[in-house]
Amino acid sequence: KAGVTQTPRYLIKTRGQQVTLSCSPISGHRSVSWYQQTPGQGLQFLFEYFSETQRNKGNFPGRFSGRQFSNSRSEMNVSTLELGDSALYLCASSLRWGAEDTQYFGPGTRLTVL
C-alpha cells in the first residue's frame, strides 16, 4: 500500500505571497491532519479534516486554511506569507478522526520564505 504523499517536497516563496500544499493520504484513510515543524516550536498541530469537514483546529492565524476533497486528498493554504512561516509542513493520515487511530506521516513539504 502506498504511503502518504506530499507535493511539492520543497518550495521557496517570498513574503506576501501565498502557497498551496497538497497531501494524498493512504488509500482508505479518511482523516488528514496537518502539522508545522520548526526548530523553535517543534511539531505543532494545524488542523484535521475528516469527510471533507474540519474536525479539529490548532492555534494558528486565519492565514492558514485547508480543505479536503471527496477522495480524501487535502490541501492547505497559507496566505500573505511571513518569514516565520518557513517550516517543514507535515501531513498525516489515519482511518478515523481524532488521534486514537495511528497516524501515518508523509515526508513533508519544506517551505522557505525569503
Added chain:
Amino acid sequence: GENVEQHPSTLSVQEGDSAVIKCTYSDSASNYFPWYKQELGKGSQLIIDIRSNVGEKKDQRIAVTLNKTAKHFSLHITETQPEDSAVYFCAASRPGNMLTFGGGTRLMVKP
C-alpha cells in the same frame, strides 16, 4: 490544553548500549501516547504506541512504559544500533483531540 515535555533533547550512546527517553504530560484525560522516529528524507514513522489501559508494551528492542499517576511515559531502546540514530518524538492526546508533541530527542548511536 495539553503540554508535553521531553528529555533529554540530545542523547549520545555507544552501539549496544540502551537509550531511554522520557516524556511528561499535563492533561490527565490523555489516553494515547505514540512515539515517532524522524529521519531525514524519510518522514516520521510510528515506532510504538501505548494506551492508558496498559502499563508497558514491548516490540523487539523497543519498549514503552506508562505511569498514569505520575503522568509520564518513557521509550526504551535496547542494544542500540547505528540505524537507530534519528530524532524521536513523543506525543499525547485525549479522545477526539489531536496529538500534542514533545520537543524531540536527537539520538546518536556511536559505532
